[in-house]
Amino acid sequence: MLPLDRRSAPNWRAALAEIAPACQTQHVTLHAANLLLARGRLTEAEAAFREFIARFPDQDAVLISFADLLRRTGRETEAEAVLRQAIHVELDRLGCADDERPLVESYIFAAERGQAPPAASPPVFVAGLFDRFAGSFDATLRERLQYRAPEVLFEAVTSEAGRELRDLDVLDLGCGTGLAGELFRPVARRLDGIDLSAGMIEQATTKNIYDRLVTGELVAFLATLDQAYDLILAADVFVYLGDLAPVFAASRRSLRDTGRLAFTVELSDSPGYHLQPTRRFVHHRDYLHETARSAGLDERLLDETWTRLQEGRPVRSWVCVAGAS
Numbered sequence: 001m002l003p004l005d006r007r008s009a010p011n012w013r014a015a016l017a018e019i020a021p022a023c024q025t026q027h028v029t030l031h032a033a034n035l036l037l038a039r040g041r042l043t044e045a046e047a048a049f050r051e052f053i054a055r056f057p058d059q060d061a062v063l064i065s066f067a068d069l070l071r072r073t074g075r076e077t078e079a080e081a082v083l084r085q086a087i088h089v090e091l092d093r094l095g096c097a098d099d100e101r102p103l104v105e106s107y108i109f110a111a112e113r114g115q116a117p118p119a120a121s122p123p124v125f126v127a128g129l130f131d132r133f134a135g136s137f138d139a140t141l142r143e144r145l146q147y148r149a150p151e152v153l154f155e156a157v158t159s160e161a162g163r164e165l166r167d168l169d170v171l172d173l174g175c176g177t178g179l180a181g182e183l184f185r186p187v188a189r190r191l192d193g194i195d196l197s198a199g200m201i202e203q204a205t206t207k208n209i210y211d212r213l214v215t216g217e218l219v220a221f222l223a224t225l226d227q228a229y230d231l232i233l234a235a236d237v238f239v240y241l242g243d244l245a246p247v248f249a250a251s252r253r254s255l256r257d258t259g260r261l262a263f264t265v266e267l268s269d270s271p272g273y274h275l276q277p278t279r280r281f282v283h284h285r286d287y288l289h290e291t292a293r294s295a296g297l298d299e300r301l302l303d304e305t306w307t308r309l310q311e312g313r314p315v316r317s318w319v320c321v322a323g324a325s
């Protein structure tokens, strides 16, 4: 081992503080807090978190970790106050207006605490999230998260059809920047897209692949349609809807009798549907089966798959192709 003389060694911490004070606090203190928390050294972790938060009070992910620590050590009231502080940071970032804040706050609180969720993510939350994300969506999802819901969907639709797809009238629900649209364009006679986020629609427009693009809420949009489609797609979109009964019923009304609704959702092992701390819903296969049946749809294909990575691990998902009963 190299000999180490602490008295004569240059003080690298002081040098780092001089050239990059934010880096010193952000990286070293936060890393220490997380490491101590992971190793169960809660008293020391708490001290490191408090030091970090005093300097950077508006980092919601850190506040959420700290709230968890407080909960684990029995300080429920303080934990809730810190969690609400984190949620307010998130609401500011999303640009929520005053009258929208209570709804979004209770949704995020339910996600963090596993409480009974609303039927869907609030539209203002979804639009705010994806408007901010739109410019970097394709690169982040494809390169960092290995996003593959569009490919999974394309393969499922082709395999269920058992023939080459062509000349389809296609509606892309939650079309985003058009990653699924790009795959389905060659087999579409007509391709329409709808999305809540104006920023995502702006990106999709530049790809020049859609016949019609609409900014709006998808269930409300389906209710206004007077035309029928051969294929309605939703790649990684129903994760923002808990109760799928309205979208299944509205899709059935907008499908030709030979048409298909094809979608991916994240998988739940427990019955029904649940809202996760990720702010996304997961669904049980029996829930999909029963809700589709009630809407006049039968599953023609339901396979377990994965659609992207989360914290380096594949997200367990369902891919489903349903047709009129």
Ligand SMILES: C[S@@+](CC[C@H](N)C(=O)[O-])C[C@H]1O[C@@H](n2cnc3c(N)ncnc32)[C@H](O)[C@@H]1O
Residues within 6 Å of the ligand: 126, 127, 130, 149, 150, 173, 174, 175, 176, 177, 178, 179, 180, 194, 195, 196, 197, 200, 216, 217, 218, 219, 234, 235, 236, 237, 240, 241
């Ligand atoms: C993860 S992105 C997927 C985008 C695209 N389908 C793809 O595969 O790249 C989810 C998209 O669904 C949209 N979305 C979620 N809920 C929606 C709703 N209720 N109405 C319309 N769009 C919605 C979001 O705005 C976002 O663009």
